[in-house]
Amino acid sequence: MTQEVPQGVDPHIPNTARMYDYFLGGKNNFPADRELAELVLSAMPEVRDGTRENRLLIGRVVRYLCEQGVTQFLDLGSGLPAAENVHEVALRYAPQARVVYVDSDPVVAAHGRALLAGPEQVAMLHGDVRRPREVLDSPEVRGLLDFGRPVAVLMMFLLHLIPDTDHPQDFVAAYRDALAPGSYLALSHVGTDHAPERVARVSQFYRRANAPFCPRPGKEIAAFFGDFELIPPGLATGKGPELGFPFTDPESPPFYDDDFARMGYAGIGRKP
Numbered sequence: 001m002t003q004e005v006p007q008g009v010d011p012h013i014p015n016t017a018r019m020y021d022y023f024l025g026g027k028n029n030f031p032a033d034r035e036l037a038e039l040v041l042s043a044m045p046e047v048r049d050g051t052r053e054n055r056l057l058i059g060r061v062v063r064y065l066c067e068q069g070v071t072q073f074l075d076l077g078s079g080l081p082a083a084e085n086v087h088e089v090a091l092r093y094a095p096q097a098r099v100v101y102v103d104s105d106p107v108v109a110a111h112g113r114a115l116l117a118g119p120e121q122v123a124m125l126h127g128d129v130r131r132p133r134e135v136l137d138s139p140e141v142r143g144l145l146d147f148g149r150p151v152a153v154l155m156m157f158l159l160h161l162i163p164d165t166d167h168p169q170d171f172v173a174a175y176r177d178a179l180a181p182g183s184y185l186a187l188s189h190v191g192t193d194h195a196p197e198r199v200a201r202v203s204q205f206y207r208r209a210n211a212p213f214c215p216r217p218g219k220e221i222a223a224f225f226g227d228f229e230l231i232p233p234g235l236a237t238g239k240g241p242e243l244g245f246p247f248t249d250p251e252s253p254p255f256y257d258d259d260f261a262r263m264g265y266a267g268i269g270r271k272p
């Protein structure tokens with residue numbers, strides 16, 4: 001980031017949104033973000049590939065949802081603009097698509113608004129996903145999304161930044177409840193079932209950041225879907241063609257080994 005600091009931003013506290021941007025090779029980060037990100041990478045160098053793979057997954061998930069006829073997207077914890085943002089993919093496969101991005105980070109919101117200046121089909125809300133009523137009743141969401149029709153809610157690499165003390169199961173349920181039948185919830189989340197010690201080491205580093213890193217057992221990640229029907233193969237982890245589209249790209253398998261791949265979980269659920 002060319003060292004202009006937006007109001008309300010402390011560049012000295014490592015920030016999870018900007019660290020993620022650094023992992024992706026972006027420029028919207030400060031020295032404190034890069035320093036902690038490098039420490040994380042020293043413990044787990046595959047994190048860089050894992051974040052890129054998550055972005056590729058987002059593109060495949062959005063494409064899949066467009067192919068199911070979904071044209072409305074609510075991207076919670078959307079992050080700094082990167083390659084293949086949700087609206088870019090959605091508009092490619094569904095030109096009438098509408099996308100609302102939500103992020104609590106002021107830097108993300110400012111960049112999001114700058115990027116989106118123009119399209120009337122896309123909005124950026126500076127809001128906190130832990131307050132679903134505020135998000136769902138916001139002019140940005142109400143102005144673009146019709147909850148009488150299917151909406152896809154995305155929570156990609158978001159919920160592992162929210163501790164249990166913030167009751168993520170409750171607020172995720174509030175978003176599920178607000179959706180019409182035929183709507184979708186898609187999420188990706190780091191899990192603890194595989195290599196728990198390595199994952200715990202990363203959590204230790206994040207104690208210095210603005211938000212904790214809270215990976216969860218697969219069972220708890222699956223519970224975020226409530227009574228939604230999981231699209232085969234269900235809550236996916238690992239890699240390999242057996243997972244199927246949209247979880248793996250048949251053209252190019254993930255760059256890292258299966259050991260690392262099994263730390264990541266992703267799933268898409270459909271509201272009956």
Ligand SMILES: C[S@@+](CC[C@H](N)C(=O)[O-])C[C@H]1O[C@@H](n2cnc3c(N)ncnc32)[C@H](O)[C@@H]1O
Nearest residue numbers: 017020077078079103104105128129130156157
């Ligand atoms: C790791 S990034 C993921 C970005 C994007 N979803 C992706 O998968 O590429 C997580 C984002 O969630 C945002 N976030 C964390 N807690 C949040 C909250 N309570 N409300 C809204 N956004 C939040 C962070 O600011 C960050 O931009």
